[in-house]
Amino acid sequence: MAITIKDIANRAGISAASVSRILTNRGRFSAATAQRVRQLAEEMGYYKNQSAADLSQKASRVIGVLVPTTHTNFADEIIKGMQRQAFELGFELLIVFLEDDVQHQIKTVKSLLSRQLLAVVMLAVDLETAVFDVLTAADTHLLSISNQLNNGIPSISSDNYAMMHTIVDYLYDQGHRQVALIGAADPDSVVATLRRQGFIDALAKHGIRYNPALIWGIDNAYKTGLETIQNFGVPLPFTAVIGSADIVGIGILNAAKDAGVAVPDDLSIITVDGTNLTQITRPRLTAVQQDFAQMGELAITTIANQTLSPNTIIFTDVEMRPGDTVASL
Amino acid sequence: MAITIKDIANRAGISAASVSRILTNRGRFSAATAQRVRQLAEEMGYYKNQSAADLSQKASRVIGVLVPTTHTNFADEIIKGMQRQAFELGFELLIVFLEDDVQHQIKTVKSLLSRQLLAVVMLAVDLETAVFDVLTAADTHLLSISNQLNNGIPSISSDNYAMMHTIVDYLYDQGHRQVALIGAADPDSVVATLRRQGFIDALAKHGIRYNPALIWGIDNAYKTGLETIQNFGVPLPFTAVIGSADIVGIGILNAAKDAGVAVPDDLSIITVDGTNLTQITRPRLTAVQQDFAQMGELAITTIANQTLSPNTIIFTDVEMRPGDTVASL
DNA sequence: GGATTTTGAGTAAACGTTTACGCACTTCGT
DNA sequence: ACGAAGTGCGTAAACGTTTACTCAAAATCC
Incomplete structure (x- = not known):
């Protein structure tokens, strides 16, 4: 022993x-x-023996992290950021992947809660109400990263509204007047709604009337991207398209190639996320890069400082990363 | 409270x-x-209160997982597999990402060990001796996934030697006689060594003399793939190339495009891993797919069954996944 | 119906660490 | 040199759960 x-x-x-x-x-x-x-x-x-220590001092230094299994390839960036800061401040991360089945999720969350947790961080997940209730019933702090919720849970994310202005401004400067937004059509998603609103307002700012048909695609998934060209038909009713995630952009890129649409000459693509996926396509994807590591670090810092009041929203940095998929008209 | x-x-x-x-x-x-x-x-x-329970029953149900930060995009697949099985059997996973700095790694591992751990699983990591010593000094079980070690640590991985036979046989059947192996040239890596040996033996089996120049590239990294074409020069001295990881294959694919080498007409590419990265390239990569989820599940099962004797090696399944990057000559 | 087994539940100790409290001893100021 | 303040450390209780040991009551057997 x-x-x-x-x-x-x-x-x-x-x-x-x-x-x-x-x-x-x-x-x-x-x-x-x-x-x-x-x-x-x-x-x-x-x-x-950390268990004994935890038991003795009632407060624990463990932070639970809920990660969706539907793999968003930026989750690890966020986790890395959290891990770094957690280590710095002497916290531990209990990372749990959530399967799709709700009953399973509830069981998972319950078993997570049997650790005396300092807080629970949700990584870009939209929880079912049933699961959510279990979390709120337990009196632990909650924090959502990379996903804004409409129920008072404090969150850390990019400023999705402003981000769309950045993108639209950029495209406008390059001469684009017909722009589509792909993968943010879900009316129930707070993030998607903010993006749509930002998109519409930014266009309006430049005197462009918003065409509802050009907002399309519920999921920000590869499949959504792939089906985009086919959905609109060639010739496309827009010169530039915004993919709501890198993977959506890659889908569009591939579909364009399959349909003989030249990128960026016939179609410009710009994506949201800016993960390293944008670097391995040909041409390289132009993207607005979100600072995922910063989100992670801030999450831990916020928890450590106990500055978690309801409805707080913290915005992290965003940066334009020009690639080779946007043409100047 | x-x-x-x-x-x-x-x-x-x-x-x-x-x-x-x-x-x-x-x-x-x-x-x-x-x-x-x-x-x-x-x-x-x-x-x-799990801490109290852990303290009372001396045995803990927590399994530590060491994950390299240099992101291998199959790590999450393995983790998912582990998580699923761990949940099934009532274990918990304490996942820790390892930064590159050795001192930092030691501190991380030490803090991990302050949980009474059932076992520590290393995910495709090659640890420095210093870090390794800390792990072996603590009397916890060790297990390596997706990476064979030469120090008696039991491991779970694909049969790297046999896998190269599968690949070479496939290429030979398609008429390829000059084949290169990229990203497995590191003499210190057990896995790379096994792959080289399998490669050489498989060629020999078909009466092809092995050309040392055609084994190139230390890292299985994107960059290695990118530099491949340039390294060998056009015309290439081979008709097919094996990428030691999907990401290497993508590098080769992009470099080929840049150099005007047509895939698969002028060059066939086949990669090891078969993650979903192979589905988002154009053309789609042909790959041997490793069953990462199975590795994860087996790891937990093995730990649960206490069947961890030194030098044990468990092989997981491998499957040929034809894509569009291998031509028939 | 008496002897024996089975069942349900209580008592108390144990796990390893932390921490409030107290005591003896040293240091210091005047 | 005497009281006050400070220092170093030991005692013991506490954290919440598990489990070996008991024992009374109930069920079973012949």
Whole structure:
């Protein structure tokens, strides 16, 4: 069995309490014994039993993270950011992937909650009400990343409304007047709604009347992108298209190739996300890059600072990443 | 503060021990009280304090998972598989991403070890000796997935040697006689070595003398693929190329496009991994698909069954996935 | 119906750590 | 040199759960 604080205490000829004080760097102890104890701990290969510590101090340092299985390829970026900051501040992440089945989700969340959690972070997930209720019933802090909710849960994400202005402005400057938005048509999604509104308002700002037909595609999935060309038919009723995720853009790119539509000469593509997927296509995708690592870091910092009030929204940076898929008209 | 077993006991008019027995479904209790207790637990919103439970039963149900940050895009597949099986069997996964800095890695691993871990699973990582020593010093079980080690650590992976036979046979059947292997030239990597050996032996089997120049590229990275064409020069000294990972194949595909080499007419490409990346290229990549989810599930099963003896190697399935990047000569 | 087994449930100790409290001893100020 | 303040450390309780041990009551057997 493992080495405990008592083993160290015995060897050092002092009480377990003293060892604990030294190892946690709390309370009073002499530098001399501290030195000796730390040395012994190292030598004997001591590892704190975190469960015992958690039990003793009622507060835990574990943060639960809910990740959707429908793999968004930026989730790892966010997780990396969280992990980095969590490590820095001495927190632990309990990452859990959510299957699609609701009953399964409920069971998963419940088992997650049996850890005394500091907070639960939802990564770009839209939870069913049933699952959501389980979470809110438990009195743990909640935080949503990369997805704004309309129920008061604080969130961290890009400014989806402003982001669409950035994109539309860019396209307008390049001479584009007919622009389509693909993958943000879901009326129930807060993020999609913000994007649509930003899209429409930005066009209006430039005196362009918004054409409802040019907002299409519920999912921001590869399949949505693939079906885009076929849906509108060639010749396309727009010169540029905005993909609501990199993977949507790749779908459009491939569909264009299949249909003999030249990118960017016949069609310009710009996507939202800017993950490294944009670098491995030919031509390279032009994108607005979201700072996912920053979202992750901010999430942990926010939790650590206890600055989680309902309805708070924190916006992270966004940057234009020109690639080779936007033509100047 | 949270509801405890005692609160339930009080309300039910029985002792905490009985409640525990009922909730863990161990020992003796009557169906009637069980019913009542479970009902109360539900009503009162009880969540087991897992820390206390872990402390009480010395054995923990937490499995540590080490994941490299240099993102291999199949890691999530493996994790998903692990998660699914872990949930099934009542285990928990503590997933930790490893930064590149060794000192940082050591600290990370140490903090991981302060949880009483059932086992530590390494996901396709090659650890520095220093980090490795920390792991072996702690008396926890170790298991390596998707990467064979030469130090006795049991592992789960595809049969890399046999896999190269599968690939070479396939290419040979399509008429290819000059074949290159890209991204497996690292002499220190056990996996790369197995692949090289399989490659060479498979060629020999068909009476083809192995040309050392055609094994090139240390990393299985995008960059390696990108530089391949330039490295060999056009016309290429081979008709088919094996990418040691999908991402390498994509690099080769893009470089070929840039160099005016037609795929598959002038060059056939086949990759190892078969992740969904192969579906989003044009043409679609032909690949041998590894069953990553299976690796993950098996890892957990193996740990659960305690069948972890040193030097054990478990092979998972591999399947040929024809795409559009291999031509028949 | 008496002896024996089975059942349901309580008691108490244990897991390893933290921490409030208290005590003896040292240091310091005057 | 005497009281006050400070320092180092030990004692013991607490955190919530599990489990070996008991024991009384109920069920079973012949």
